[in-house]
Amino acid sequence: MTRLPAEMNTAVHRLSDSKHRTRYKTSLGRFSERGQKEGNFKMRRILVLLVITTFLFISAEQIFAESMTSVRGRVFDHSGRPVAVALVNFTIRHETGAVVAVTTKSAKTDENGRYVIERLPVGCGSGKANAKCCGTDSQRVCLDGQTINVVNFRLH
DSSP states (O other): OOOOOGGGOOOEEEEEOTTSOEEEEETTSOEEESOHHHHHHHHHHHHHHHHHHHHHHHHHHHHHHHTEEEEEEEEEOTTSOBOTTOEEEEEEEEEETTEEEEEEEEEEOOTTSEEEEEEEESEEEEEEEEETTTEEEEEEEEEOSSSOEEOOEEOO
């Protein structure tokens, strides 16, 4: 029986890895893989799930964007002068399907006592303004997306 040199030997050795793919290695160092179809199927499945998840997030953003509103107004002291750098907070309770959520947003007034708070959800809650110099004021508010929401505060 004649033996071939090692570089001429084309014997095939079967190797297995943890992903249930079978690899065949020849003595010349070449690899061929089985299970390539399974790997491609997994990648396609991951890609489809990624596309579906992205679509759901975009749809949810559009749904929430339709139910957002803004609030603007002014803050005055007890004598009717505008209050600069007053802190205005709105806490709004809103329903999203079967879930009840609470959103709180705040802003500071400018030198003319004006404030604007954007992207508040439609719903009811409370608004509160306070300044160290002048005191506080709070009001119950119901915000809708149909009208311009103007809420003015008079601190005392």
